Amino acid sequence: MSNLPKAITIYEEGPREGFQYEKGPIPTEAKIRLIDSLSVSGLRYIQIGSFVDPRRVPGMADTEAVAHGIKINPDVEYNALWMNVRGMKQALAIAHLHVDGKVRVYPSKTFLEKNLQRTSEGNRQKNVELIAQCKALGVPVAEASISSAFGCNFEGEIPLSTVMALVDEVVETFAENDCTIKHLVLADTMAWGTPVAMQRMIGAIQDKYPEITLRMHLHDTRGLGLANAYAALSMGVAHFDSSIAGLGGCPFAAHRGAAGNVCTEDLVAMCHEIGVETGTDLDALVESSMIAREVVGHDLPGRVAIAGTLSALRRKPRGC
Amino acid sequence: MSNLPKAITIYEEGPREGFQYEKGPIPTEAKIRLIDSLSVSGLRYIQIGSFVDPRRVPGMADTEAVAHGIKINPDVEYNALWMNVRGMKQALAIAHLHVDGKVRVYPSKTFLEKNLQRTSEGNRQKNVELIAQCKALGVPVAEASISSAFGCNFEGEIPLSTVMALVDEVVETFAENDCTIKHLVLADTMAWGTPVAMQRMIGAIQDKYPEITLRMHLHDTRGLGLANAYAALSMGVAHFDSSIAGLGGCPFAAHRGAAGNVCTEDLVAMCHEIGVETGTDLDALVESSMIAREVVGHDLPGRVAIAGTLSALRRKPRGC
Structure with a gap:
């Protein structure tokens, strides 16, 4: 019935997701405080911000200062x-930031136009150019992501065949440019995914490309983040993006409501309870989650930090 | 991989769950407004309140007035x-309330003591007495429920063997008293359940008692409500308690945070998206969910009412 992995790897995106989405302004020091707390929670991958046009995403204007301020x-x-070579170069200028190239494809032409002002063909060319520029700069190209892979607020359902054709295209682009895909990210950017859709798409890609490692980027806008994560786990998927306290959302996705990524500590709590290791300290994450609330100045969607963990209840029954 | 039912039946408990848990006071008229809105949403079962000691649960003192005020x-x-014969008689006095007997068992001795001030043996005797009194009053005894079946804030994990022994006891109690179980309710009162635990327990009961219809009562305290519901659906379970907007929580369960039942409209949205019918009108439920927020005077955990439904986005893309 299920093919749960023994352990998963979490890619924390809360700082970037949250700081781009929150009305702000959030002081640079507060951002650094949150990242420093995440740095000692056992997480191994943390996205600290983005190098994008500060006129479009004002909350990201201080990413360089954040990067220089954190305790490594x-x-x-x-x-x-980052979304273009200019942004990549800004990241490369900071010695302690890991930089690799990422090919992004968009089954929704409308979202591609809104998010990047590109056509599908234009995006394909940009990806080929990006790979060449990465190579010239010595940056490995290791990742591909499919945005709004399960559906789009602008275009509705995304047929599986459309996604599979894009996967073929991505595999081809990598092969033609002598690159190897480390992760293929399936992003449910606009929260159209369901557990059934997860299993269908993951199964189809696993069948055709068993050598590709899948990673899920699941937004929790309609409350299905953990249900979808569990569906992916049950298919053996072992790599997940997530967001502390459920911070975030894409400013260009026409969202309403709590639009962030699946909540890191809620995902970790579920994994630990079903015997899947995460390498993280849930209590430390709960602390970070409370800091995230202080930083943004309002409550956030994550549940476990407020409800208390089951492990805390085991240590101290009735303690809540 | 999955054995999804074609359709599910929903047992709406939001009014009872919410009015018992909210600090209140909530005006009787406001309660009636919420119930009247639920009554035209396609829901077939609505729990409007409870007949319990108003000193212990003050929010329920006006249940009779609520019952008389709603549009049938x-x-x-x-x-x-209701929890005892006194309460049952109050319910029986109201012609348009459906009354049937419910046998409740508690794997957690501590919760049983806190919730009902009884020992396990005392509870068993009370259940036998209850069945006799129901028979004397012409009330069918049709349901059994296992409270905190997956774990307890006071006692921690509940071993599956403990639950299975209680199921055996319940089946025996029903048989000895010439009653038939219509539903066996597995209640995750304190939100210790996980998708894996759901599948394990449901599978064990289905194997031993294939003739028993299971119904899930899933609290969403740690964000796993829908993941657990999906796990139950994938085992063919077709009966779910739920709570509009995620209202509620048990005042005696030592909860913190958003402790309500799984959210009705979020459950319905998930079901419709995966092709499971509910017989309800999601737009009407979203309206009820917004009324629930007005009634309690603060936001509630349900996501879909705030984020917007996918069906609305299909009708009007970019409309959100």
């Missing part, structure tokens, strides 16, 4: 989001 | 919670 934990790989 | 939809079966 040598066990953590820090990275930042 | 003949397609809806209205009921109220």
